[in-house]
Amino acid sequence: MCGIVGYIGNRNSLPIIIDGLKHLEYRGYDSAGVSIINSDKKIYSFKKAGKVSIMDDAIDKDFYTGSIGIGHTRWATHGVPNDINAHPHFDMYDNIVIVHNGIIENYKYIKTRLIEEKYTFITDTDTEVLANLINYYFRKTKNFEKAVRMALIEVEGTYGIACLCAEEPDKIIVARKGSPLMLGIGNGETIVSSDASAIINHTKNVVYLEDGDMAVLTKQGFFLKSVEDKDIFRNTEVLDFLIDEIEKGGFDHFMLKEICDQPETIQNTYRGRINFETGVVKLGGLEHVMDKLINAKRFIITACGTAWHAGLVAEYMIEQFCGIPVEVEYASEFRYRRPIIRTDDVMISISQSGETADTLAAIREAKKFGATTIGVVNVIGSTIAREVDAGTYIHAGPEIGVASTKAFTSQLMSLALITLMIAGEKKTLPDKTLIEIAQELKNIPEKIKHMIDMREEYKKVAEVFKDTKNFLYLGRGYNFPVALEGALKLKEISYIHAEGYPAAEMKHGPIALIDEYMPVVFIAPKDRTYEKIISNIEEVKARKGRIIVVASDDDEQISSYADHILRVPTTLPIFAPILNVIPLQFLSYYIAAARGCNVDQPRNLAKSVTVE
Numbered sequence: 342m343c344g345i346v347g348y349i350g351n352r353n354s355l356p357i358i359i360d361g362l363k364h365l366e367y368r369g370y371d372s373a374g375v376s377i378i379n380s381d382k383k384i385y386s387f388k389k390a391g392k393v394s395i396m397d398d399a400i401d402k403d404f405y406t407g408s409i410g411i412g413h414t415r416w417a418t419h420g421v422p423n424d425i426n427a428h429p430h431f432d433m434y435d436n437i438v439i440v441h442n443g444i445i446e447n448y449k450y451i452k453t454r455l456i457e458e459k460y461t462f463i464t465d466t467d468t469e470v471l472a473n474l475i476n477y478y479f480r481k482t483k484n485f486e487k488a489v490r491m492a493l494i495e496v497e498g499t500y501g502i503a504c505l506c507a508e509e510p511d512k513i514i515v516a517r518k519g520s521p522l523m524l525g526i527g528n529g530e531t532i533v534s535s536d537a538s539a540i541i542n543h544t545k546n547v548v549y550l551e552d553g554d555m556a557v558l559t560k561q562g563f564f565l566k567s568v569e570d571k572d573i574f575r576n577t578e579v580l581d582f583l584i585d586e587i588e589k590g591g592f593d594h595f596m597l598k599e600i601c602d603q604p605e606t607i608q609n610t611y612r613g614r615i616n617f618e619t620g621v622v623k624l625g626g627l628e629h630v631m632d633k634l635i636n637a638k639r640f641i642i643t644a645c646g647t648a649w650h651a652g653l654v655a656e657y658m659i660e661q662f663c664g665i666p667v668e669v670e671y672a673s674e675f676r677y678r679r680p681i682i683r684t685d686d687v688m689i690s691i692s693q694s695g696e697t698a699d700t701l702a703a704i705r706e707a708k709k710f711g712a713t714t715i716g717v718v719n720v721i722g723s724t725i726a727r728e729v730d731a732g733t734y735i736h737a738g739p740e741i742g743v744a745s746t747k748a749f750t751s752q753l754m755s756l757a758l759i760t761l762m763i764a765g766e767k768k769t770l771p772d773k774t775l776i777e778i779a780q781e782l783k784n785i786p787e788k789i790k791h792m793i794d795m796r797e798e799y800k801k802v803a804e805v806f807k808d809t810k811n812f813l814y815l816g817r818g819y820n821f822p823v824a825l826e827g828a829l830k831l832k833e834i835s836y837i838h839a840e841g842y843p844a845a846e847m848k849h850g851p852i853a854l855i856d857e858y859m860p861v862v863f864i865a866p867k868d869r870t871y872e873k874i875i876s877n878i879e880e881v882k883a884r885k886g887r888i889i890v891v892a893s894d895d896d897e898q899i900s901s902y903a904d905h906i907l908r909v910p911t912t913l914p915i916f917a918p919i920l921n922v923i924p925l926q927f928l929s930y931y932i933a934a935a936r937g938c939n940v941d942q943p944r945n946l947a948k949s950v951t952v953e
């Protein structure tokens with residue numbers, strides 16, 4: 342949510358900052374801006390509502406040539422997205438300029454106090470308040486570092502900040518609390534960013550800041566201290582992804598690339614973690630909590646959005662194969678409802694970004710009560726990955742499209758591996774079944790590839806429905822969460838209203854919506870609920886609904902019920918969601934593309950939701 346880039350070194354900072362902002366744009370794209378310290382040691386700012394490219398086209402590149410600068414791409418929280426509310430923000434004396442991710446919760450109180458001190462404001466943002474607060478302390482101390490420290494101690498809420506000071510124009514000060522920030526360590530230069538994708542073009546060596554960390558960057562390097570002025574040390578880590586992974590690679594959109602990447606990403610999730618001959622799974626990051634896992638009285642799964650749907654699938658898997666009760670919670674609800682948490686509970690938190698504020702808060706709540714916390718996370722080194730007691734990375738690689746696709750299938754694969762590992766240890770599954778599952782797991786990438794090769798078939802169905810106003814998605818058992826995910830994918834990128842339901846629930850309300858205009862997508866593989874789903878299809882057919890069915894390759898009977906069929910290869914129920922969601926990803930992608938929607942950056946959304 343919002344992206345920060347800053348550069349200090351010997352090169353022209355503007356192109357580096359703009360390139361970084363373009364890589365960060367998936368985090369927010371309401372407005373963008375930069376502040377550069379030119380060779381006259383003065384700070385010059387430029388900002389524009391809209392995408393980074395609008396700012397990039399409008400800025401005078403011959404003028405902004407300094408080698409120290411900060412930039413921001415915004416997802417609005419306080420104040421409408423316009424030029425004025427765009428970051429960076431100056432204090433009223435044009436001394437401090439700041440870019441900020443997060444929310445200053447007590448900004449109104451601080452603003453009132455500053456107004457009493459004769460400070461004036463020109464924007465509606467909490468960030469401008471912080472710039473003025475830093476300046477307020479700068480006027481008292483005449484020391485930039487001290488002023489930032491004193492201001493941050495007063496602030497309640499979350500922040501990742503980078504700021505410059507006109508009176509100390511040789512440095513950038515950065516700090517974080519609840520909003521990610523990292524330093525890229527180059528040769529004679531430092532790049533600060535909220536996300537590794539803005540750094541990877543320049544260096545692979547990074548230092549992840551932790552909550553409460555502050556760093557002062559100069560051309561000579563940087564030093565780290567806590568906001569409370571205590572010495573701290575952070576290791577330098579090496580980024581493990583390739584530049585290609587954050588480029589479109591010839592596809593029209595990142596989303597399409599990421600859908601098509603799934604044969605490889607799924608393989609990356611399980612590679613080296615399962616023995617196909619014995620069915621034994623080893624997940625290194627969970628080994629030291631194995632006792633907790635097999636003796637857990639209950640699993641609580643917390644997540645948001647797509648990751649929550651993956652959690653719902655895991656509920657079916659873990660209860661069926663491990664015999665341990667599972668509760669799946671929206672992280673945002675869990676944190677505020679005084680949940681009962683015991684020390685023998687294990688919380689599994691699922692998050693692509695590893696930065697989702699609500700999921701992180703749920704983990705902190707569980708830790709407070711002594712539960713064991715486990716992360717199923719994509720972004721390496723993210724806050725959730727670092728705060729949980731143990732975890733497993735899904736290894737899906739950077740996901741840039743705002744609509745999650747490859748992360749979802751890799752989350753499902755990771756959760757299947759966790760399930761098999763626990764079932765193997767607890768002996769809740771016969772070896773024969775474990776081996777059978779492991780053998781089928783090996784076939785999954787090839788089966789996904791088969792669907793990718795026939796994506797034109799899915800596209801034909803999408804073209805029929807591109808002007809539809811509403812959609813229903815229905816599934817049962819393992820495929821009920823797939824129905825939810827299919828509906829979420831469609832609504833977030835095409836803005837078509839869509840709902841997912843357990844198929845049998847239809848009779849309890851949604852059936853009233855069915856008429857000849859309503860497309861209903863049934864997820865109906867040949868499993869033990871097949872006959873039931875066929876009855877549900879008949880009910881819709883009787884009311885003239887338009888029937889689209891995700892059906893097994895070998896299901897011949899289905900053509901007598903369906904108006905359109907999205908074929909999927911057959912598999913075991915535990916892997917069915919991984920395959921069945923893929924035609925739904927394509928359906929939503931092609932519908933959105935046909936409607937001319939901005940598929941990778943849908944309106945109002947941000948890739949990682951680091952505010953409540």
Ligand code: M6R
Nearest residue numbers: 646647648692693694697744745
């Ligand atoms: O990064 P996370 O997995 O924690 O994000 C959770 C949701 O915000 C995310 O899945 C969101 O729903 C996506 N836009 C879905 O496509």
